[in-house]
Amino acid sequence: xxxxxxxxxxxxxxxxxxxxxxxxxxxxxxxxxxxxxxxxxxxxxxxxxxxxxxxxxxxxxxxxxxxxxxxxxxxxxxxxxxxxxxxxxxxxxxxxxxxxxxxxxxxxxxxxxxxxxxxxxxxxxxxxxxxxxxxxxxxxxxxxxxxxxxxxxxxxxxxxxxxxxxxxxxxxxxxxxxxxxxxxxxxxxxxxxxxxxxxxxxxxxxxxxxxxxxxxxxxxxxxxxxxxxxxxxxxxxxxxxxxxxxxxxxxxxxxxxxxxxxxxxxxxxxxxxxxxxxxxxxxxxxxxxxxxxxxxxxxxxxxxxxxxxxxxxxxxxxxx
Amino acid sequence: xxxxxxxxxxxxxxxxxxxxxxxxxxxxxxxxxxxxxxxxxxxxxxxxxxxxxxxxxxxxxxxxxxxxxxxxxxxxxxxxxxxxxxxxxxxxxxxxxxxxxxxxxxxxxxxxxxxxxxxxxxxxxxxxxxxxxxxxxxxxxxxxxxxxxxxxxxxxxxxxxxxxxxxxxxxxxxxxxxxxxxxxxxxxxxxxxxxxxxxxxxxxxxxxxxxxxxxxxxxxxxxxxxxxxxxxxxxxxxxxxxxxxxxxxxxxxxxxxxxxxxxxxxxxxxxxxxxxxxxxxxxxxxxxxxxxxxxxxxxxxxxxxxxxxxxxxxxxxxxxxxxxxxxxxxxxxxxxxxxxxxxxxxxxxxxxxxxxxxxxxxxxxxxxxxxxxxxxxxxxxxxxxxxxxxxxxxxxxxxxxxxxxxxxxxxxxxxxxxxxxxxxxxxxxxxxxxxxxxxxxxxxxxxxxxxxxxxxxxxxxxxxxxxxxxxxxxxxxxxxxxxxxxxxxxxxxxxxxxxxxxxxxxxxxxxxxxxxxxxxxxxxxxxxxxxxxxxxxxxxxxxxxxxxxxxxxxxxxxxxxxxxxxxxxxxxxxxxxxxxxxxxxxxxxxxxxxxxxxxxxxxxxxxxxxxxxxxxxxxxxxxxxxxxxxxxxxxxxxxxxxxxxxxxxxxxxxxx
Numbered sequence: 002x003x004x005x006x007x008x009x010x011x012x013x014x015x016x017x018x019x020x021x022x023x024x025x026x027x028x029x030x031x032x033x034x035x036x037x038x039x040x041x042x043x044x045x046x047x048x049x050x051x052x053x054x055x056x057x058x059x060x061x062x063x064x065x066x067x068x069x070x071x072x073x074x075x076x077x078x079x080x081x082x083x084x085x086x087x088x089x090x091x092x093x094x095x096x097x098x099x100x101x102x103x104x105x106x107x108x109x110x111x112x113x114x115x116x117x118x119x120x121x122x123x124x125x126x127x128x129x130x131x132x133x134x135x136x137x138x139x140x141x142x143x144x145x146x147x148x149x150x151x152x153x154x155x156x157x158x159x160x161x162x163x164x165x166x167x168x169x170x171x172x173x174x175x176x177x178x179x180x181x182x183x184x185x186x187x188x189x190x191x192x193x194x195x196x197x198x199x200x201x202x203x204x205x206x207x208x209x210x211x212x213x214x215x216x217x218x219x220x221x222x223x224x225x226x227x228x229x230x231x232x233x234x235x236x237x238x239x240x241x242x243x244x245x246x247x248x249x250x251x252x253x254x255x256x257x258x259x260x261x262x263x264x265x266x267x268x269x270x271x272x273x274x275x276x277x278x279x280x281x282x283x284x285x286x287x288x289x290x291x292x293x294x295x296x297x298x299x300x301x302x303x304x305x306x307x308x309x310x311x312x313x314x315x316x317x318x319x320x321x
Numbered sequence: 322x323x324x325x326x327x328x329x330x331x332x333x334x335x336x337x338x339x340x341x342x343x344x345x346x347x348x349x350x351x352x353x354x355x356x357x358x359x360x361x362x363x364x365x366x367x368x369x370x371x372x373x374x375x376x377x378x379x380x381x382x383x384x385x386x387x388x389x390x391x392x393x394x395x396x397x398x399x400x401x402x403x404x405x406x407x408x409x410x411x412x413x414x415x416x417x418x419x420x421x422x423x424x425x426x427x428x429x430x431x432x433x434x435x436x437x438x439x440x441x442x443x444x445x446x447x448x449x450x451x452x453x454x455x456x457x458x459x460x461x462x463x464x465x466x467x468x469x470x471x472x473x474x475x476x477x478x479x480x481x482x483x484x485x486x487x488x489x490x491x492x493x494x495x496x497x498x499x500x501x502x503x504x505x506x507x508x509x510x511x512x513x514x515x516x517x518x519x520x521x522x523x524x525x526x527x528x529x530x531x532x533x534x535x536x537x538x539x540x541x542x543x544x545x546x547x548x549x550x551x552x553x554x555x556x557x558x559x560x561x562x563x564x565x566x567x568x569x570x571x572x573x574x575x576x577x578x579x580x581x582x583x584x585x586x587x588x589x590x591x592x593x594x595x596x597x598x599x600x601x602x603x604x605x606x607x608x609x610x611x612x613x614x615x616x617x618x619x620x621x622x623x624x625x626x627x628x629x630x631x632x633x634x635x636x637x638x639x640x641x642x643x644x645x646x647x648x649x650x651x652x653x654x655x656x657x658x659x660x661x662x663x664x665x666x667x668x669x670x671x672x673x674x675x676x677x678x679x680x681x682x683x684x685x686x687x688x689x690x691x692x693x694x695x696x697x698x699x700x701x702x703x704x705x706x707x708x709x710x711x712x713x714x715x716x717x718x719x720x721x722x723x724x725x726x727x728x729x730x731x732x733x734x735x736x737x738x739x740x741x742x743x744x745x746x747x748x749x750x751x752x753x754x755x756x757x758x759x760x761x762x763x764x765x766x767x768x769x770x771x772x773x774x775x776x777x778x779x780x781x782x783x784x785x786x787x788x789x790x791x792x793x794x795x796x797x798x799x800x801x802x803x804x805x806x807x808x809x810x811x812x813x814x815x816x817x818x819x820x821x822x823x824x825x826x827x828x829x830x831x832x833x834x835x836x837x838x839x840x841x842x843x844x845x846x847x848x849x850x851x852x853x854x855x856x857x858x859x860x861x862x863x864x865x866x867x868x869x870x871x872x873x874x875x876x877x878x879x880x881x882x883x884x885x886x887x888x889x890x891x892x893x894x895x896x897x898x899x900x901x902x903x904x905x906x907x908x909x910x911x912x913x914x915x916x917x918x919x920x921x922x923x924x925x926x927x928x929x930x931x932x933x934x935x936x937x938x939x940x941x942x943x944x945x946x947x948x949x950x951x952x953x954x955x956x957x958x959x960x961x962x963x964x965x966x967x968x969x970x971x972x973x974x975x976x977x
Binding site: 031032033034035042044045046048049052053056057059060063064066067070071074075076080082083084085086087088089090091094095098099101102103105106109110112113114116117118119120121173174175177179181182184185186187188190191192193195196208210211212213214215216217218219220281282283286287 | 418419422489490491495497498503504587588589590591592594595628629630631632633634635637657659660661663664667668671672675676678679682683685686687689690691692693694695696697698699707710711714715717718721722724725726727728729730731733734735795797798799800802803804805806807808812813
């Protein structure tokens with residue numbers, strides 16, 4: 002018995018050591034989720050930490066109690082611990098342990114609901130937000146900048162300190178847009194426009210990847226978010242406008258074909274490409290998906306230069 | 322002619338795919354040849370048919386479920402090791418994307434539907450009628466149908482690997498990836514059809530055990546005197562009945578989309594793929610409770626037996642089972658918080674998900690305090706139960722963390738999630754099933770599984786578990802997505818993945834020890850001569866092991882919750898021995914080959930649907946109809962076991 006107890010203790014120490022090592026190494030930047038560079042990721046990290054602490058306050062004592070009880074009441078000749086085979090009810094104790102989890106859920110539930118509502122608003126209200134339309138394709142990411150008129154593939158340049166509203170859709174199987182260091186993900190779905198606020202406060206290049214399985218090329222469905230200060234961002238826009246080719250409809254049809262590719266930049270893209278894609282992929286059947294916008298649903302190939310989604314972002318900005 | 326054969330070989334047998342397929346073909350042929358040879362050599366065909374294929378005895382059906390579950394555990398485990406081998410190093414090319422995708426799909430589907438489900442049904446069948454003092458389940462014929470539908474569903478799913486190709490869109494099978502536009506092959510059809518067939522059987526089992534528990538308890542056994550395992554089975558069966566229809570509807574609609582060009586889930590034509598995802602998880606999340614509630618039932622039996630103490634807070638235990646049953650049905654949206662349902666919906670489901678933690682926490686405390694002031698024997702079932710408490714505490718903790726919707730935006734689809742649900746399903750369900758298997762094994766087979774080999778299996782499997790999955794939590798924080806067949810070296814995911822793979826192999830070694838343990842114990846295991854090898858508490862331990870086919874020669878009158886233990890305490894065990902004058906002829910259901918044939922017909926029809934071979938599909942369905950028709954004209958489906966025969970048999974067992 003002693004040997005077994007010993008072995009269990011060794012295992013336990015091992016587990017704690019591994020856990021500690023993981024926590025410590027969490028400080029290294031490789032742990033993207035634990036090293037957010039923007040307010041959204043930070044809020045989510047706060048909730049991760051709060052829930053971890055709360056839940057550890059419950060389970061660590063429970064586990065300690067488990068080891069104590071198993072040790073104390075083990076079936077061994079000469080064990081002097083009390084043995085009461087009929088002791089099976091105690092109102093006070095039961096009220097306590099119905100109560101503890103209820104309190105924990107109440108605290109964590111409140112924090113969760115607060116953060117849930119906070120994250121649908123722009124993280125910063127006194128800065129004019131940037132809108133980026135995102136189309137997930139097999140197996141690449143297309144970024145459209147309706148206000149700048151440029152487009153990119155597999156990398157997304159954003160200014161630091163500016164809230165970015167990502168408008169998400171898919172022109173391929175459902176995917177999920179995830180940039181761990183900026184904050185959590187949102188699904189991209191054909192025929193639907195989804196919204197996700199993110200913001201980078203530190204310049205840098207951040208890893209992004211499709212997070213929902215999309216078939217054979219999924220493992221290579223990677224992109225970068227490049228955060229630079231606002232002047233550099235504007236320089237970049239100008240540079241792309243001057244040097245890159247235009248994305249034509251034929252070019253988009255080419256992009257849509259399943260393939261894996263590097264990055265690309267375009268000085269322009271067909272106007273309304275995002276909305277037309279959503280509409281054609283089924284947005285026309287989704288009540289409220291596009292109709293809640295002044296001007297109503299877009300016509301196929303409409304020549305509206307100011308994208309409706311960017312107007313929406315501006316409205317959100319003004320109303321808040 | 323040769324051309325036709327070659328084309329058949331390339332299209333259906335996939336001979337161009339390489340050594341993985343060839344090796345599987347050879348293994349399958351050798352296995353079949355081996356089985357046929359052994360059965361023929363030992364002249365066991367008739368025995369197989371009379372004793373097993375046509376049986377309606379719940380104990381034998383339970384054993385068949387158990388064998389299938391262990392075989393599928395092996396298959397799913399091999400899938401897991403193939404995946405972990407591929408992921409051990411960055412930029413590895415042990416498997417290509419296509420095979421990896423098929424393997425993670427079959428791993429998930431098999432482990433949930435063809436391993437966990439038959440494992441819980443094995444325990445349903447083995448323990449419930451004995452615990453509640455019944456001679457069989459309420460509908461023995463339906464019970465056999467349920468088994469054979471499961472069996473042929475599983476068979477259909479498994480042959481896909483070497484005949485036409487396995488599904489490769491994940492066990493969750495989300496459209497539009499699974500619609501014709503993106504996935505033409507027969508693999509996805511295999512998934513839909515085989516799950517539909519076994520799903521019908523599962524609903525039958527749910528109905529069967531609700532009826533059995535509500536209507537077939539021995540006189541005197543009120544609901545509040547019923548053993549907690551039977552309560553857990555009732556809870557699980559209620560969840561089956563409420564959610565499995567949702568899965569079957571979702572699968573059927575998607576199949577109609579694929580086979581007949583409907584558009585239930587194709588948004589380009591006005592369908593809604595999010596509806597599939599909702600229906601899938603309306604089943605998928607409660608499915609976790611379907612399996613884990615049964616494991617909770619096992620733990621309640623094991624903890625009380627091996628602490629030699631009444632279960633603490635029986636009423637709380639029942640209340641928490643029922644609370645999980647109800648609240649568990651309201652917690653599916655946390656599987657897609659990131660689908661944009663909005664903060665109202667996400668808030669509701671975040672809190673409801675956390676709320677499931679409340680009754681679960683209560684059960685934890687009650688198990689702890691059952692041991693408190695008891696006398697704890699560290700037998701194999703008890704070891705697995707203790708390991709469960711540790712493992713599941715962390716699974717619950719990470720579950721509550723995942724329930725916090727905004728935090729879930731960061732965990733979702735990452736290895737953190739993968740680690741969490743493996744901890745819940747292995748730590749919660751697999752540990753529970755193994756505990757249950759060790760606990761009731763002597764009751765099924767009349768001998769105990771060897772402790773020494775079992776301890777090796779236990780320590781290896783547990784050690785392997787943590788080595789495998791703790792690094793995966795970290796990988797989630799490092800931004801690694803699930804379902805990537807390979808990954809680059811630059812993110813530093815390599816070392817942790819390597820450790821994780823080592824852990825998976827240690828678990829595999831643990832499983833081999835279980836196999837060795839079973840084989841060794843068949844010959845050398847301690848024989849159970851008393852029928853009460855664990856000093857048990859409930860009615861099944863008052864019977865000899867293995868139990869006679871009619872279970873109870875005389876149905877007992879139940880006066881206490883822990884009836885058998887109570888009588889042992891009071892020295893009144895003789896009261897559960899049959900008295901010759903009380904023995905009456907027993908009404909038993911007849912064996913029938915029809916449930917087996919019905920399964921074959923479903924299999925044939927299923928194969929027809931998979932490949933859109935309509936003649937085969939129609940033939941299969943006609944066979945199904947014929948079986949149903951034949952059953953409805955059957956008038957003599959029961960027989961009497963004469964009292965004299967029972968007396969003779971009981972005397973032989975030394976009980977008269």
